[in-house]
Amino acid sequence: MEGTSANAKATVVVPTHGRPVALGRCLEALRDQSIGPALQVIVVYDGRADGPPLAPGVLVVETGARRGPAAARNAGGVQAATSYVLFTDDDCVPAPDWAERLVGALSDGADVVAGRTTSEASAAARASQVITDELMADVADDGSLRFAPSLNLGCTKDVLAAVPFDDHFGEAAGEDRAWCLNVRDRGFVIQPVQAAHVDHHPDLTLTHFVRQHVRYGRGSFRYRSRYGRPPQSPTFYRNLVRRGFRAGPLVGVLVLVAQVATGVGIAGARLSSFRR
Secondary structure, rough: OOOOOOOOOOEEHHHHHHHHHHHHHHHHHOOOOHHHHEEEEEEEOOOOOOOOOOOOOOEEOOOOOOOOOOOOOOHHHHHHHOOEEEEOOOEEEEEEOOOHHHHHHHHOOOOEEEEEEEEOHHHHHHHHHHHHHEEEEOEOOOOEEEEOOOOOEEEHHHHHOOOOOOOOOOOOOHHHHHHHHHHHHHOOOOOEEEEEEEEEOOOOOOHHHHHHHHHHHHHHHHHHHHHHHOOOOHHHHHHHHHHHHHOOOHHHHHHHHHHHHHHHHHHHHHHHHHHH
């Protein structure tokens, strides 16, 4: 992989903060991608670089202050020297042909592409993945996606220039839903690419899991308030709980816990908005 290769066909942007071990694992997977030198890799530190020097050829960008992953992705996208920009997270391990699969679909004319993600690191990780999978299950009549998480995503640089991530989202919560909504509102299509696989390795204790979903609740409130989106339907939550328990009793219980935590986050964000 090369940070500034003139021969690069695609750029991978990896936002990061405070996870040097996970980032190293992600970069190793990117180094082993099947398209090799055709891949430019940009790591964007949300703030200042907080780990050891990265591998040669990786372009490092710093946002200077903590601004959140939306701003970090935009900062990386601006530096991309290619027509295609791919996104993954620092705690992800893309399969060796991940970039090749996404780039192939973009080369064939897709505006935005999204791959398949699995997460088996823990019961909490599986529960979070269940929730993401249920959100992704809401597809349009033409089979395109209404939502895709930014840890396994790609687009043309023209799409990203037209629709940057909304950096009003200062946390890792809600910004990818907002981006997908804005992309679709501009007439672009999010094409699923099931063969483009990413393995997600979040380090989630029960405490981290609950805090994550409280944060998601705050992000959900910001997303719905900012874009005037209605809450999910009762059918969504019924299907979500069923999907959770199909994945196992503990996963099902954690899905329920996540919904309570999300509700707490929404309530806290709503109360904060009243105080302003």
